[in-house]
Amino acid sequence: MRTADLTGLPEGIPEALHDEGIEELYPPQDEAVEAGLTDGESLVAAVPTASGKTLVAELAMLSSVARGGKALYIVPLRALASEKKAEFERWEEYGIDVGVSTGNYESSGEWLSSRDIIVATSEKVDSLVRNNAAWMDQLSCVVADEVHLVNDRHRGPTLEVTLAKLRQLNPSLQVVALSATVGNAGEVADWLDASLVHSDWRPIDLKMGVHYGNAITFDDGSQREVPVGKGDRQTPALVADALEGDGDDDQGSSLVFVNSRRNAESAARRMAGVTEQYITGDERSELAELAAEIRDVSDTETSEDLAKAVAKGAAFHHAGLASEHRTLVEDAFRDRLIKCICATPTLAAGVNTPSRRVVVRDWQRYDGDYGGMKPLDVLEVHQMMGRAGRPGLDPYGEAVLLSKDADSRDELFERYIWADAEDVHSKLAAEPALRTHLLATVASGFAHTREGLLEFLDQTLYATQTDDPGRLEQVTDRVLDYLEVNGFIEFEDQTIRATPVGHTVSRLYLDPMSAAEIIDGLRWAADHRTEKLRALEGETTSTSRSAESEPDTTAGFQRASDMVAAAGDEEGGDSAGDDSDFESDRTYPTTLGLYHLVCRTPDMYQLYLKSGDRDTYTELCYEREPEFLGRVPSEYEDVAFEDWLSALKTARLLEDWSDEVDEDRITERYGVGPGDIRGKVETAEWLLGAAERLASELDLESVYAVREAKMRVQYGVNEELLDLAGVRGVGRKRARRLYEAGVESRADLREAGKSRILAALRGRRKTAENILEAAGRKDPSMDEIDESDAPDDAVPDDTGFETAKERSDQQASLGDFE
Numbered sequence: 001m002r003t004a005d006l007t008g009l010p011e012g013i014p015e016a017l018h019d020e021g022i023e024e025l026y027p028p029q030d031e032a033v034e035a036g037l038t039d040g041e042s043l044v045a046a047v048p049t050a051s052g053k054t055l056v057a058e059l060a061m062l063s064s065v066a067r068g069g070k071a072l073y074i075v076p077l078r079a080l081a082s083e084k085k086a087e088f089e090r091w092e093e094y095g096i097d098v099g100v101s102t103g104n105y106e107s108s109g110e111w112l113s114s115r116d117i118i119v120a121t122s123e124k125v126d127s128l129v130r131n132n133a134a135w136m137d138q139l140s141c142v143v144a145d146e147v148h149l150v151n152d153r154h155r156g157p158t159l160e161v162t163l164a165k166l167r168q169l170n171p172s173l174q175v176v177a178l179s180a181t182v183g184n185a186g187e188v189a190d191w192l193d194a195s196l197v198h199s200d201w202r203p204i205d206l207k208m209g210v211h212y213g214n215a216i217t218f219d220d221g222s223q224r225e226v227p228v229g230k231g232d233r234q235t236p237a238l239v240a241d242a243l244e245g246d247g248d249d250d251q252g253s254s255l256v257f258v259n260s261r262r263n264a265e266s267a268a269r270r271m272a273g274v275t276e277q278y279i280t281g282d283e284r285s286e287l288a289e290l291a292a293e294i295r296d297v298s299d300t301e302t303s304e305d306l307a308k309a310v311a312k313g314a315a316f317h318h319a320g321l322a323s324e325h326r327t328l329v330e331d332a333f334r335d336r337l338i339k340c341i342c343a344t345p346t347l348a349a350g351v352n353t354p355s356r357r358v359v360v361r362d363w364q365r366y367d368g369d370y371g372g373m374k375p376l377d378v379l380e381v382h383q384m385m386g387r388a389g390r391p392g393l394d395p396y397g398e399a400v401l402l403s404k405d406a407d408s409r410d411e412l413f414e415r416y417i418w419a420d421a422e423d424v425h426s427k428l429a430a431e432p433a434l435r436t437h438l439l440a441t442v443a444s445g446f447a448h449t450r451e452g453l454l455e456f457l458d459q460t461l462y463a464t465q466t467d468d469p470g471r472l473e474q475v476t477d478r479v480l481d482y483l484e485v486n487g488f489i490e491f492e493d494q495t496i497r498a499t500p501v502g503h504t505v506s507r508l509y510l511d512p513m514s515a516a517e518i519i520d521g522l523r524w525a526a527d528h529r530t531e532k533l534r535a536l537e538g539e540t541t542s543t544s545r546s547a548e549s550e551p552d553t554t555a556g557f558q559r560a561s562d563m564v565a566a567a568g569d570e571e572g573g574d575s576a577g578d579d580s581d582f583e584s585d586r587t588y589p590t591t592l593g594l595y596h597l598v599c600r601t602p603d604m605y606q607l608y609l610k611s612g613d614r615d616t617y618t619e620l621c622y623e624r625e626p627e628f629l630g631r632v633p634s635e636y637e638d639v640a641f642e643d644w645l646s647a648l649k650t651a652r653l654l655e656d657w658s659d660e661v662d663e664d665r666i667t668e669r670y671g672v673g674p675g676d677i678r679g680k681v682e683t684a685e686w687l688l689g690a691a692e693r694l695a696s697e698l699d700l701e702s703v704y705a706v707r708e709a710k711m712r713v714q715y716g717v718n719e720e721l722l723d724l725a726g727v728r729g730v731g732r733k734r735a736r737r738l739y740e741a742g743v744e745s746r747a748d749l750r751e752a753g754k755s756r757i758l759a760a761l762r763g764r765r766k767t768a769e770n771i772l773e774a775a776g777r778k779d780p781s782m783d784e785i786d787e788s789d790a791p792d793d794a795v796p797d798d799t800g801f802e803t804a805k806e807r808s809d810q811q812a813s814l815g816d817f818e
Helices: 013-019 027-034 053-066 078-094 110-114 122-130 134-138 147-151 156-169 185-191 234-244 261-278 281-297 301-310 323-334 378-385 406-417 431-443 450-457 461-465 469-485 500-507 512-527 529-537 560-567 591-599 613-623 638-658 663-670 674-697 703-715 719-725 731-740 746-751 754-760 765-775 798-810
Strands: 043-046 070-075 098-101 117-121 139-144 174-179 195-198 206-212 215-218 223-225 254-257 314-317 340-343 357-360 364-367 372-375 397-402 489-492 495-498
Touching (some): 043 053, 053 078, 053 139, 070 122, 070 156, 078 117, 078 323, 117 122, 122 431, 147 156, 147 185, 156 174, 156 431, 174 185, 185 195, 185 461, 215 397, 234 357, 254 261, 261 301, 261 340, 281 301, 301 314, 323 674, 357 378, 378 406, 397 406, 431 450, 431 469, 431 512, 450 469, 461 469, 500 512, 500 674, 512 529, 512 674, 591 638, 591 674, 591 703, 638 674, 638 703, 663 674, 703 719, 703 731, 719 731, 754 765
Parallel strands (some): 043 195, 070 117, 098 117, 206 397, 314 340, 357 397
Antiparallel strands (some): 206 215, 489 495
16 A cells, blocks of 8 residues: 555645655555554554554554544653654654653653653553543553563563553553564454454565574575684674675674673673774764763763773663663664674663664573573564664664574574464463552552452453463452551442552552551651660761751751751650650661662562672671661571562662762672662652652651652762752762852852852853752853852862762771672
8 A cells, every 4th residue: 555545644644654755555554554553443463573563553643643532652661762752753743742751650641631642651651540640531542562561570460451441441442552473463462352463574584594603594595604713703703794794785783682781791892893893984983972972971880881882883782771871872873883782682672773683692591480591582582683674774684593503503493593482471460460450440440349350350461361260369359358458448348449548559659568568667667766766876976967057947958857856756656655755866767777668669679689798788787777667587587588688788779879979889889780770769769759658648757757868869969968969950979069169058059159169060161050040040151250260169179079978988888898
């Protein structure tokens, strides 16, 4: 079908597609339109990567908007949400408003009601349903990208339940599910009452094969000679061969998939030695600029290692990188500036990074439950291989597995090249998933009885697939008992209602087990406050607190110790009778205690204990015992104690971050990447925000301490910098420089000499102006201001600043270990 013949789209869209060079629909797209895609019919498109799934989604959404409806595009990853929004924004000149929403799980996103197309993660959509977003009933089309991820035990249940709720909210909803080719796509289509478009067609050829000896043997029987010298590795030879091109072909980029972060980084260092031979003079200059941008993102060894590789035309990509790192690498790879990326499989999950050649170097990875190295699923390997071949850029794509001998070559053909992808199966019946989703289903009004819950669950993929419906009933009953015992739901005759705190937990998007842990910990702190403060006062004083200063009601931020002192002690807050007169200027609970509390919850991925960690953190556990919000498990409770120490290790990372320990020191100390730090910080900020809400709702005075802990981890600073760090554009490092220069608050930013501020900000005029404007200064201009006019104490020298950081490091030296 010609795009000019498409009907049901907003005016001008067919012509715009033609102008983009899309004159004819691909066969799978044609089949989708014939199945009623632009007429509001539901559809499952199970087709290979690069076969035009995005245009299928766009045609469905645009035709839905033309009929007066609203469309929602659900993605599995935040990075993919931003990418898709940017792609869809080209339709705004035709009157189509596009919005994206991925964070703030407590928001109803009312601003999205004015958008025609909304891009969001499945978790965000679930939270919007929980928060009763009024515009949800206006949806006429929902696109679920990467719908095969219902097979994922972490993200799958959320996507599955969300689709079931949206279909219940809007019985006539058009659902368009996009998937890689899976074994049971028809079963997924039956679940969604949708037509199935199943195709193996690709716009350019994808040749899959195995490299053994000095050649690649492809699935069509052909071979390509790629010699490997004696003692040399296969991967560099394959990357160099792609860059050599083929006859009139230009250079081809490569994606190399490996099984761990460490392997990705080491492989990238080796590939840089190959790619630097193929970059031009102009590219070398551009790569140097890109490397400088990468260094600016993070002062860590990981950032430096990435910059060094990028300067030579190679890169690594894994979840330990900061999101800014990943975006820079992906963009430069799409622009063909970076010639090779060495990545863990996360890069195969839908992000648009096609290449000439894909090398699947590692087809096994360690699995603790499996007890060793486990072969990857066929679907996962096919997802990686599907990255090969860029329509419009490459004449073909090649995906290559590596073999050392003839037997393993034959095994790889049987296991992956000629194999069909596995079936996808619902993971909804696991208790952790049902805990969250049953409470949300009750709280948001989708069901009010046990029978109503089971009827709702009958609309899920699990119900379509299971041959044991009794199992779901049993798990449902266990979960309902748990929710009732913890005060999240209550029964009245046959009716189930969410309690006020249950509604809050659902809106906050918390796992009910996380909420129960937080509530128990905060109540424990209230009951043992005096006892623990006495214990803390008996220890060496740690961070500095000013008991002499009066609370400043005009400040942008007040310390929790001041707020509690001003509020006074609540009656009954302590378990000891005549201890009620006990006074302390300490903030309680402490930040470490609160960080440890949220790190104990199932919503926080804890750091693993490595060799030697148990002894180190056991010692730290007993040293800091008065700060914990709950009973420390016995060392003989092996699993519970191990989990407690893992939470402590994670909490210490957060404490280091909020004590202003340098990021590179943290990455080295805990064996993590900058992306891991950001991930832990964001999760802790969210959980502490939830704890603040729960503390307020339960009328616990710890709300002030929780707020301070949340802000300290949010900004990564000691408490004296919170006011400064809260000014847009300041951040943890600039806040410290300003403070050391005598600019200690946002009020000081409005009043202090401009030369002093400019000197503290290392002469960055635009940065200084933006900060002063954010602080509310009437005249933020830095014109004619000379930093050299600043007094001597306005420029803390590097030695002094390093000493300040070292002091914060010294405050908690345990954990500074190899």
